[in-house]
Amino acid sequence: MAKDIPPQTLDAVRQPIETANGLPNAHYIDPDVFDVEKQAVLCGTWAGLAVAADVPEPGDAKPIEFLGMPLLLVRDRQGQVRVFQNICRHRGMILVSEPKKIEGAIRCPYHSWCYSTSGKLVSTPHVGGPGHNTHEAIDKDLLGLIEVRSHIWFDTVFINIDGNAAPFEEVHADLIARWSDFDQPLHHGGADSTFILDVKTNWKLAVENYCESYHLPWVHPGLNSYSRLEDHYNINEKGKFSGQGTLVYRQLKGDDGTVFPDFAGLDPKWTEGGEYLTVYPNVLLGVQRDHAFVIVLEPISHEETREHVHLYYAAPETDDALRAKNSVQWRGIFEEDVFVVEGMQKGRHAPDFDGGRFSPAMDGPTHCFHDWVAGKVAVHLAAP
Amino acid sequence: MTSLKDRLLAAHDRDDRRGLIALYVEAADAAADIDAACFYLTHAYIYALETGDQAQDQLYLRLKAHERV
Numbered sequence: 062m063a064k065d066i067p068p069q070t071l072d073a074v075r076q077p078i079e080t081a082n083g084l085p086n087a088h089y090i091d092p093d094v095f096d097v098e099k100q101a102v103l104c105g106t107w108a109g110l111a112v113a114a115d116v117p118e119p120g121d122a123k124p125i126e127f128l129g130m131p132l133l134l135v136r137d138r139q140g141q142v143r144v145f146q147n148i149c150r151h152r153g154m155i156l157v158s159e160p161k162k163i164e165g166a167i168r169c170p171y172h173s174w175c176y177s178t179s180g181k182l183v184s185t186p187h188v189g190g191p192g193h194n195t196h197e198a199i200d201k202d203l204l205g206l207i208e209v210r211s212h213i214w215f216d217t218v219f220i221n222i223d224g225n226a227a228p229f230e231e232v233h234a235d236l237i238a239r240w241s242d243f244d245q246p247l248h249h250g251g252a253d254s255t256f257i258l259d260v261k262t263n264w265k266l267a268v269e270n271y272c273e274s275y276h277l278p279w280v281h282p283g284l285n286s287y288s289r290l291e292d293h294y295n296i297n298e299k300g301k302f303s304g305q306g307t308l309v310y311r312q313l314k315g316d317d318g319t320v321f322p323d324f325a326g327l328d329p330k331w332t333e334g335g336e337y338l339t340v341y342p343n344v345l346l347g348v349q350r351d352h353a354f355v356i357v358l359e360p361i362s363h364e365e366t367r368e369h370v371h372l373y374y375a376a377p378e379t380d381d382a383l384r385a386k387n388s389v390q391w392r393g394i395f396e397e398d399v400f401v402v403e404g405m406q407k408g409r410h411a412p413d414f415d416g417g418r419f420s421p422a423m424d425g426p427t428h429c430f431h432d433w434v435a436g437k438v439a440v441h442l443a444a445p
Numbered sequence: 446m447t448s449l450k451d452r453l454l455a456a457h458d459r460d461d462r463r464g465l466i467a468l469y470v471e472a473a474d475a476a477a478d479i480d481a482a483c484f485y486l487t488h489a490y491i492y493a494l495e496t497g498d499q500a501q502d503q504l505y506l507r508l509k510a511h512e513r514v
Contacts, residue, residue, distance in 0.1 A: 164495070164496050164497040165493070165494050165495050165496050165497030165498065165501070166494040166495050166497075168491065168494070168495040173491050175491060175494045175495065183494065184490070184491060184494055184514070186487045186488070186490075186491050187484075187487060191480065191483075191484045192479075192480050192481070192482075192483030192484040192486070192487055192513055193483070193513055194487055194508065194513050194514050195513070195514060
């Protein structure tokens with residue numbers, strides 16, 4: 062049972078990297094531990110749900126099931142992106158079952174209670190009997206849609222499901238400062254700049270693989286010609302975020318030498334620099350001088366993850382062919398990682414695997430993530 | 446001419462929500478009493494709300510006049 066997660070295994074993870082073990086197998090293959098992590102790591106923090114570009118215009122609504130919960134992503138009439146529980150306050154009926162444009166109000170398909178896009182209950186037809194649309198027992202002011210705490214950063218919609226996390230800007234202050242150069246409009250590349258990868262792995266393995274550069278020359282040999290291992294550095298912000306950086310980012314060029322426009326006002330370090338960070342728990346971000354990407358990891362089950370990939374540019378219009386070429390390139394790189402994360406998932410069924418060891422020189426970002434997860438789980442289990 | 450009931454059913458079949466607004470108003474105007482009229486006006490109002498139709502303001506006022514909203 063999940064409550065039987067031995068504290069010593071979490072302690073072993075939280076040791077210095079030279080002596081630490083990784084998270085034990087149960088954290089990858091046991092549905093009960095998945096449920097514990099769901100509460101401790103995904104619901105108690107700022108988890109990535111979607112991107113704001115999923116609902117580009119006022120009235121756009123997209124139902125999303127996240128960790129089994131029916132949620133509704135909406136851009137309200139004022140342009141604010143909101144997340145609601147996707148249910149009517151009357152009988153719990155699902156309100157919106159497919160992406161759509163809300164022209165006026167959100168009407169429940171069951172008894173037609175209506176809500177504004179900002180969540181206000183605006184009408185309760187026949188609630189007081191046929192043709193009587195009010196009843197003293199039904200206070201519309203108290204029965205708006207249940208809103209999920211959300212925050213938009215880097216066009217990513219983060220949600221704090223339990224409502225108890227510290228404010229996003231506080232939790233991620235260092236990360237926001239680190240990438241302040243990119244605090245400017247990010248333009249989603251559109252339909253050809255998003256794709257989904259369904260991977261048979263626990264979501265944490267996708268994070269672990271993304272965090273480190275150790276695997277690059279082996280798994281992504283195509284990068285070797287210009288991006289050697291020694292051109293990368295680790296980013297280890299214990300308790301906060303981790304990832305890797307490159308010193309030799311090379312712009313993609315079209316056949317005629319076309320490149321994407323740069324983000325405005327970047328520090329010179331970004332001329333050949335790129336960074337690839339995980340916003341714990343489940344959002345993978347990458348920045349370079351001329352484009353960025355967001356990957357939201359959707360934990361489907363303890364052994365299934367859906368990766369939602371979105372590419373962003375510095376300008377609203379970019380060269381179609383170059384953008385398509387970029388999507389193909391990134392998709393190819395991310396697909397090269399699939400056999401690794403699926404292989405590690407299978408490996409986690411080996412009964413005597415102890416969570417493994419870390420290279421003190423190369424695996425700092427991965428250990429940093431394990432340490433963070435173990436810490437969150439330990440706090441959760443210690444709570445009364 | 447097809448009956449109002451048939452036109453309503455056809456509009457429901459087409460999922461013609463804006464068309465339903467006018468048809469339910471027509472049903473309300475032909476209703477025998479206030480309760481029946483408010484029943485139909487409610488439907489017209491709800492579809493106007495859902496579609497963002499500007500008729501919603503007038504329909505609200507008609508229901509308000511009978512203390513139904």
